[in-house]
Amino acid sequence: MTLLTIPRKALEGYIKLVRLPVDGMLALSGGGDSAAAVKLALDRVEATVRGAAGAMLGDDVLRADARRRSDAADERGRALRLRGEAERRAERADDRIAEKETEADRRRARAAEHARVKRDQAQRRRESTKRKAARSTQRRKQTANEAAARAQETIEERAKPDRLEQLDTKAEALEQRELALTAADEAQRLRTAASNAKANRKNGG
Numbered sequence: 001m002t003l004l005t006i007p008r009k010a011l012e013g014y015i016k017l018v019r020l021p022v023d024g025m026l027a028l029s030g031g032g033d034s035a036a037a038v039k040l041a042l043d044r045v046e047a048t049v050r051g052a053a054g055a056m057l058g059d060d061v062l063r064a065d066a067r068r069r070s071d072a073a074d075e076r077g078r079a080l081r082l083r084g085e086a087e088r089r090a091e092r093a094d095d096r097i098a099e100k101e102t103e104a105d106r107r108r109a110r111a112a113e114h115a116r117v118k119r120d121q122a123q124r125r126r127e128s129t130k131r132k133a134a135r136s137t138q139r140r141k142q143t144a145n146e147a148a149a150r151a152q153e154t155i156e157e158r159a160k161p162d163r164l165e166q167l168d169t170k171a172e173a174l175e176q177r178e179l180a181l182t183a184a185d186e187a188q189r190l191r192t193a194a195s196n197a198k199a200n201r202k203n204g205g
Contacts (some may be wrong), residue, residue, distance in 0.1 A: 010055050011062070015046055038200055043073040 019042060047069035054062025
């Protein structure tokens with residue numbers, strides 16, 4: 001053990017005593033970037049204290065230890081910065097992804113609404129077309145019925161003279177038949193009278 005060993009050990013004990021409550025609180029905090037930043041600051045202070053003590057005491061071991069601790073703190077600082085930057089980039093990427101997903105949801109909602117409107121319009125057009133077709137069919141039927149009625153009326157009007165002529169012809173035929181029957185009766189009557197007269201002559205003669 002050299003003369004520098006005693007103050008070096010005392011310094012280390014003092015540093016541990018000072019850091020003990022702070023390290024305990026950092027351990028209880030669960031870590032995280034804030035705790036890492038506080039611990040890094042303490043490490044830098046400790047390295048500075050060790051370097052200053054080594055310079056005052058002319059202790060090369062303390063100075064070398066201070067340099068190692070300072071270099072290690074610098075490395076941890078760079079790692080902490082890189083990790084923080086990576087986390088910020090990840091957060092920005094997550095924000096961009098979330099924004100894109102939100103925009104995609106909005107586009108899908110707009111597309112769904114547009115499709116719904118198109119379907120409603122198409123349904124209304126189909127119903128309108130059906131109504132128009134039904135009205136057109138009804139009009140065609142009505143027109144056909146009216147045309148048929150007019151044709152029937154025309155046929156009946158044209159048939160009236162033919163029926164009258166037929167009735168006249170039939171009446172004339174009946175009249176001729178009546179005359180023929182009358183003539184036949186008269187002829188029969190004359191034949192009967194002649195026959196009776198002849199018989200009377202025979203009986204009287």
